[in-house]
Amino acid sequence: MTKKIRICFIGIFLLMAAGISSCKHEQPKLEILDTIGSDFTLTDQNGKAFNLKDVRGKVVLMFFGYTNCPDVCPITLAKFGAAYQKLGSSADEVKTIFVSVDGQRDTPEKLKKYLSYFKYNPIGLTGTPDEISKVVKSFKVLFVKRLTGNSNGYLFDHSTATFLIDKEGRVRHLFGQTDRPETIANVINVLLKSN
Amino acid sequence: MLMHNYKRFGMILLLLTPLFITITCKKKNSAIKIDHDRVTQSLPGNRVSAGYMNITNTMEKDDTLLSVDTDDFETVEFHNMFEENGVMKMEPMDSVVIKGGQSVSFTPGGMHIMLINNKREIKAGEKIQLNLHFENAGLIKLTSPVKSIEEQVE
Incomplete structure (x- = not known):
């Protein structure tokens, strides 16, 4: 009987441990991904030089x-x-940067017009193909230009990852295309609390 | 004599009415059912939109969506989107086959109808007409609502 109770207790303990570990699993670890990204300079939608250090x-x-x-x-x-x-209110601590990989068509003026639609004032960046290419490589993003043969000219095969960068300029998390706004907000909150 | 002709014309019209109703209602009885159709608004300084919808083929025989055209855009293409090693690839498609008894969905972040070079600003809340050309079902005209970009976030 005592043996059975002991087995029962061990079983309950194991189940609890599994539960705790699965709960822990839901929280992103937000390690410093130091092999991805670095400071860079491009041109913002107002035609001014922008460095990642500025944010x-x-x-x-x-x-x-x-x-x-x-x-x-x-x-x-x-x-x-x-x-x-x-x-x-935490939104004030978050800035969005949209880096165009289409420096040829996305002039600062075009970016300014396009991004004016979004109320949270995203920063739009563009540059020469060489300048953009350096940033793209640094963030290990893949972009392949593909000619379409129609009046639109070309499209890009592209990475859809969004980089979450902490207040010290270090990449801490990558969001995928299927991540919902709730997930994005939750992970940002975790990062803000850990700072 | 003239009166007699009018009567005859009236009778012919009356007899033709069921046929006329059958023709005009053909779209509703079509083997192709379309729902959740919508087009995204244009953003400032930009001339592209995306079209989304579900197309169901209620017949046993396969059908093919050959093309889409509209008065509001210069070009319309079908694009297949798929993720490969974290990279979103976009592949133009000549046509889209809807297998018998099955559905095909054009969805945000997935296969979509790309509307290129608008001829006017496309505003949320408006409606635009899309002409869908099917191999078997023929022409299906849709009047689709224009939705904001925010409404595409699921």
């Missing part, structure tokens, strides 16, 4: 795209808007 002290959501992208790019930017709403 030290803010948590940054950084996404690579281009304005002629009809689907993933605007939806991702809208998703960030929804995440900002969920963050409430």
Whole structure:
């Protein structure tokens, strides 16, 4: 009988341990991903030089795209808007950077017009193909230009990861295309609390 | 004599009415059912939109969506999106096959209809007409609502 109770207790303990570990699993670890990214300089939507250092002290959501992208790019930017709403007052501590990989078409003026739609004032960055290419490589992002043969000219195969950068400029997390605004807001909150 | 002709014309019209009703209602009885159709608004300074919808083929025989056109855009293409090693790839498709008894969905972040070079600003809350050309079902005209980008965040 005592043996049975002991086995029961061990069983309950193991179940509890499994439960705790699975709960822990839901929290992102937010390790410092030091092999991804570094400071860089590009041109912002006002035509001024922008360095990643300019947003030290803010948590940054950084996404690579281009304005002629009809689907993933605007939806991702809208998703960030929804995440900002969920963050409430913490939203002031978060800045979004949209890096265009289409320096040829995305001039600062075009970026300014395009991003004016989003109420949370994202920073839009562009540059020469060489300048953009350096940033793309540093963040290990893949972009392949693909000619379409129509009047739109070309499209890009591109990485859809969004980089979460901490207040010291270090990449801490990568969001995927399927991550919902709630997830983005939750992970940002975890990062803000850990700072 | 003239009166008699009018009567005859009236009778012909009356007899033709069921046929006319059958023709105009053909879309509703079509083998192709379309729902959740919508087009995204244009963003400032930008001339592309995306079209999304579910297309169901209620027949046993496969059908093919050959093309889409609209008066509001210069070009319309089908794009297949798929993720490969963390990279989103976009592949233009010539046509889209809807197998008999099955559905095909054009969805945000997935396969979509790309509407290129709008001829006017496409605003949320408006409606635009899309002409879908099917191999078997022929032309299906849709009047689809324009939705904001925010409404595509699921």
